[in-house]
Amino acid sequence: MAGRLAELSLRAIRTVAALPTSDVGLIGRRLYSFGAAPFGRDAELAFGPGDNPLSVLGLGPGGAVRELLAQPYEASTHAGWISFSRVGRQANDAPACKLYVSPRPEALAAAFPVVAATFARLEVGSFKVGRGAAGLLRPDKIVAYFDDLDHLSSVAKALSHALRRAPAQGAPFTAEITGDGLLSWGRDPRPVEGAALQSWRSWITARLAEAIVAVRRPGEDPAPAVTARLAEQGVKNWVMA
Structure with missing residues (x-):
């Protein structure tokens, strides 16, 4: 390896x-x-004095990313996650593979709008992002699900170009796509x-x-x-x- x-x-x-x-x-x-990244000075500066990760992601009321995703996706909240499922898409309980996007917390304000726009444009069926500060400090903070590896690969290719300057955190125990750890993939057990x-x-x-x-x-x-x-x-x- x-x-x-x-x-x-x-x-x-x-x-x-x-x-x-x-x-x-x-x-x-x-x-x-x-x-997982510690909640240190970089994270505190990234999330602001109000510790408002939704605003960092652009998902707060009136946020640009929230408006971008409102039409193509339905959002739901779960313990530790905010999930997005494409409107009208029949959910697959067992996706074939998953893509991990792992920018450092201080890069999220710039990176997540790019990720969300790419997912929407390339019709990613479902994805989730960590909820709250703890969710965004974890290494596997953004996870997208795919029914086939070709679709995952095309989205990863687009993101590798769009996020080429984003600092990576990296999710351990996932398979490399980019050499820096920003993008990786896995396959859930059957x-x-x-x-x-x-x-x-x-x-x-x-x-x-x-x-x-x-x-x-x-x-x-x-x-x-x-x-x-x-x-x-x-x-x-x-x-x-």
Whole structure:
């Protein structure tokens, strides 16, 4: 594996594996949250003294992005997310793949209007953006869903050009598209009848946590053994083969 996201993912494994715990759930949660930006001075300046992420995104009352999306999309709020679904589109409970867009928090005011306009123009069926400051500090803050990889690729190509100057945060455990970590992709595990749907990053961090507990040894780098165990489960370059 090569690239910034691969390096970030391996650093996450090494950092979390060093924790003095064998609690698989805790290890999985730490892996999942790895790479989140702290609410420091840059984020405070980006979100303003009123801590108003909606305004930063242009989604507040009268905001330009809100008006842009109002006609083609229906918006809904969920725990941690604001979701947008294209009007008249029949929802697919199991999209084929997903695109992660990960600008740094201080770049959101400039980047999100470009992302939203590109999604609208290229008829992305559904997408979501993190809700509140915590949602926008997470690395996987913007996620779009696709029924086929060709559509995802065309949108990613457009965004890679439109956002070429945007600083990247990067979502660990996702597959590289751009070398800087700004754009990446994944594929959710196939739904199991009777079980709740699980996201790609939730699934893989749970598997990684199990692998860390099973294979780590004092004084040894855990990353090779952990990634080898994931490869046995069909994961290559942070995507399910």
